[in-house]
Amino acid sequence: MEQMLKESLDNFDAVWQRVTCPATPPEARQETASLEDVLLGFIHDETCAAAHTAALARLFTGEGRTVLMRQAADARRHLKRLRAEHYIVAGAPAGGNQDCRGIAGKLASLRTVYLQARDRAGRYSREAERAPDEIRPLFSAFAEEERRHAREARALLVDSF
Numbered sequence: 001m002e003q004m005l006k007e008s009l010d011n012f013d014a015v016w017q018r019v020t021c022p023a024t025p026p027e028a029r030q031e032t033a034s035l036e037d038v039l040l041g042f043i044h045d046e047t048c049a050a051a052h053t054a055a056l057a058r059l060f061t062g063e064g065r066t067v068l069m070r071q072a073a074d075a076r077r078h079l080k081r082l083r084a085e086h087y088i089v090a091g092a093p094a095g096g097n098q099d100c101r102g103i104a105g106k107l108a109s110l111r112t113v114y115l116q117a118r119d120r121a122g123r124y125s126r127e128a129e130r131a132p133d134e135i136r137p138l139f140s141a142f143a144e145e146e147r148r149h150a151r152e153a154r155a156l157l158v159d160s161f
Contacts, residue, residue, distance in 0.1 A: 035135070038127055039086040040094055045120055046082060048100035049113075050075035056109045064156050071113075071149050078142055085135060107160060114153035121146035 033041075050072050057068035086094040103109045124143035128136050 036090045039082055043082050043094050046075045046079040051100050053113055055103050059106045067152050074145055110157045114150055117146045117150035
């Protein structure tokens, strides 16, 4: 009995550390992700952005439609380049994951476009800091375009009221 108690106490610090320390934040987990995983994540995001933004554009007229269709075209251009970079890194083609959410209504969908573009801009910026030299300019350029997309989507959202 004393031996079991002693063994339990010997492991107490390791168990207590796991219990009291929060789970690894997403930013820390992403640092260990391979370039292939990073590219696959962006491929999924851009696939959804292209489909979602093009569908949302059909709910708008005039300037709003023009802005959203251009954003959808930008996402398709990003997707094409990311797939090429993935092929260079992995030696296998990557398709986009098709489990994207549909349109939930004009305002809610436009808010989603805004939030996702803002999020992608931040992730592209973070990945640009640790990406290999040949991909760093690509991620930096895409981050700037995503920031512009977020500003435009926000402006359309504000104008919708």
